Amino acid sequence: MIRRLLAGVLLALGVAGPAEAQDRITLVLNWVPGSDHAPLYWAQQRGLYREVNINLTIENGRGSGFAAQRVGAGQAQFGIIDMPAALQVRGAGADLVAAMAIYVQSPYGLYWRRSSGITGPGDLRGRRLGAPPADAARVMWPMIARALNLGPNDVTWVNIAPEAKVASLQSGAIDATTHFYNVHYIYERVFGSDLGFVLTRDIGFNPYGNAFFANGAWLRANQDAARRFIRVTQRAYAECVQQPEACQQAVVGPSNTSLEDLRVSWDLVVRLMQDEPGANRSLGGFDPARVETTVAAVRDAFNVQGLQPAQVFTNDLLDPAIRLP
Structure with missing residues (x-):
């Protein structure tokens, strides 16, 4: 009774409730932390995920295949996975849905x-x-x-x-x-x-690269939490293009890399984030035609059956107002 009363008072005052009320999300990286992951650490250190009631855990990865298996099995809600690798694992039965692109250009x-x-x-x-x-x-x-x-x-x-x-x-x-x-x-x-x-x-092979993939079953049951996570992440990547040094500082410790090297690497990351000239998409948005091309390439190379382009990605979680500066 006392706990319910306290929760009601906190809600009336606009104060966040107990920690267990937050949505817990585990994100598995593609590899160890690097410059391309700095926006995540920057947002986490500033409490941006907590502000939207997301309790985020970031785990190191061991390759896109490993991350795809973890997310596909429901052991993590999100993973950073190279899209062709994710599609291959999805073709084998894993329920993976791309929610935000990082590398628009193939890396x-x-x-x-x-x-x-x-x-x-x-x-x-x-x-x-x-x-x-x-x-x-x-x-x-x-x-x-x-x-x-x-x-x-x-x-x-x-x-x-x-x-x-x-x-x-x-x-x-x-x-x-x-x-x-x-x-x-x-x-x-x-x-x-x-x-x-x-x-x-x-040389003409330019599929989508790294992207945030969600476990499909979890995504369908937790659309609101997924949207909050993706929109904070979108904002973080946009902010880090504007203020790269402060952003990269956030990953110096986790990456065990010098700030100078992180800054040089981040400049290359930003090139990979660039969309095609004239594209009018939000940061992280997918072009359905390019997704279809990527799916076709995976299908042909690995004889993967059952991949439907419209089912492997969504732009619905993104904030259309957030653009790459």
């Missing part, structure tokens, strides 16, 4: 040393590529290989830890590796003029 890049004799992506045939098994670009290799006029088995994959990519390439343990464009500056710094690379969007 896939292939990196090699020119001194190894590789002059272009066609020279990767017969070479050793290194990446973790759950690496998004490795999972999507059949689609990338097709764009490069290679067969999916024309290269040999070597399992390495994500943090070992640069060192393995330096030592010659592998001939090439995959990485997202937001860490391009590291390869330029380490390899200088010896660096060879190609971005898949420059």
Whole structure:
């Protein structure tokens, strides 16, 4: 009785109720924290999620495949997942729905040393590529290989830890590796003029990249909580474009990366967030035609059946007034 009375008084005063009244949301990242995750930590540190009664837990990930499995199984409500990887897992039965795009442009890049004799992506045939098994670009290799006029088995994959990519390439343990464009500056710094690379969007393969995916069953039952989470997140990404240094400061600790490196990486992230010229969409909004193209590419590359483009994404949770500055 006393607890109900206290709750009524707090409500009348406009004060938030007990902690258990908040909606609990677990977000699993695609990898460890980086510059592209800074808006989440920035918003969390400023209490923006708490202001809308969201109790957010951010978990480190181990690749898009891992995040897709966690969210698809309902072990997390949201995950940051590379869209082609998410579609492949959805085709296998996972209930995943894209709710906000981060990388509107594909982030896939292939990196090699020119001194190894590789002059272009066609020279990767017969070479050793290194990446973790759950690496998004490795999972999507059949689609990338097709764009490069290679067969999916024309290269040999070597399992390495994500943090070992640069060192393995330096030592010659592998001939090439995959990485997202937001860490391009590291390869330029380490390899200088010896660096060879190609971005898949420059060779015609440009699916949507990382996006916030929700567990579909949870989303259908918790539309209001999902909308509050997405709109705060939208606002955070827009604010971080406006004030990048303050935003990146929020992830220095979790990422164990210098502020200078985070700022350089964030500049690359913002390039990946840019929509097509003339597009009139809110920040994070999906173009149905591009989603359909991405679905078709996944369907063809992996013989995935049952993917309906209109069912794999929603723009309904986004605030249409929030645009990329």
